[in-house]
Amino acid sequence: MVKFLNMKNYNMNADISLISNGDFGTNTYIIQSLISNKAVIIDPADGEKICSIIKSKELKPIYIINTHGHYDHISGNKHIKEKYDIPICIHPLDKDFLTDPGLNMSGFMAEEYTSPMADVLLFEGKTIKFDNVRIMIHETPGHTQGSISLSMSDMIFTGDLIFKQGIGRTDLPGGNIDAIINTLKTFYLKLKFENIIFPGHGEIGNKLEFDKIVQQFFYTY
Ligand SMILES: [Fe+2]
Numbered sequence: 234m235v236k237f238l239n240m241k242n243y244n245m246n247a248d249i250s251l252i253s254n255g256d257f258g259t260n261t262y263i264i265q266s267l268i269s270n271k272a273v274i275i276d277p278a279d280g281e282k283i284c285s286i287i288k289s290k291e292l293k294p295i296y297i298i299n300t301h302g303h304y305d306h307i308s309g310n311k312h313i314k315e316k317y318d319i320p321i322c323i324h325p326l327d328k329d330f331l332t333d334p335g336l337n338m339s340g341f342m343a344e345e346y347t348s349p350m351a352d353v354l355l356f357e358g359k360t361i362k363f364d365n366v367r368i369m370i371h372e373t374p375g376h377t378q379g380s381i382s383l384s385m386s387d388m389i390f391t392g393d394l395i396f397k398q399g400i401g402r403t404d405l406p407g408g409n410i411d412a413i414i415n416t417l418k419t420f421y422l423k424l425k426f427e428n429i430i431f432p433g434h435g436e437i438g439n440k441l442e443f444d445k446i447v448q449q450f451f452y453t454y
Pocket residue numbers: 301303306376393
């Protein structure tokens with residue numbers, strides 16, 4: 234499923250496409266400049282599918298960004314890297330997930346998967362810039378130690394930190410419940426009500442829609 238989202242009202246110099254793809258319904262986002270065909274791919278799952286969309290839209294991909302190193306968020310890296318030879322960007326604490334099937338969890342599946350190695354390491358405060366698009370990196374550990382969120386204007390891409398149905402799991406490789414609680418308090422709760430959350434799975438929504446699940450989490454934890 235591909236959704237071409239109309240986000241031009243947010244004055245952020247880019248268009249966003251959401252592609253729900255792969256074995257686990259990963260949300261892959263393609264952020265495309267409005268003044269050129271340059272694009273950034275966030276969390277590619279089905280590499281062939283993402284490449285066919287890039288081709289049909291005549292885009293020029295310039296980065297792959299992985300919000301964390303689990304299989305379902307990196308499984309498209311290899312195909313895209315082979316086709317376009319663009320840098321793979323991930324937080325240093327998750328870079329080893331790329332090449333370790335035990336950490337990225339593909340070792341539990343029918344076929345082990347390894348991604349090409351990281352080319353660019355992302356950490357708090359770093360900004361990815363192309364044309365007049367600015368994507369800021371935020372360290373949001375908990376689901377994995379090296380989980381990051383990305384912000385672009387009011388859009389917040391949260392990987393597996395939070396979904397409309399619940400908080401990201403902390404029982405998988407790299408997970409830590411205390412870390413995710415700290416991230417919710419120091420990052421998520423400081424977001425503004427006008428922020429739009431783009432999660433790694435499931436529906437997009439405004440922050441108020443996601444607040445319910447956070448309140449429920451803190452009430453029951
Ligand atoms: Fe994950």
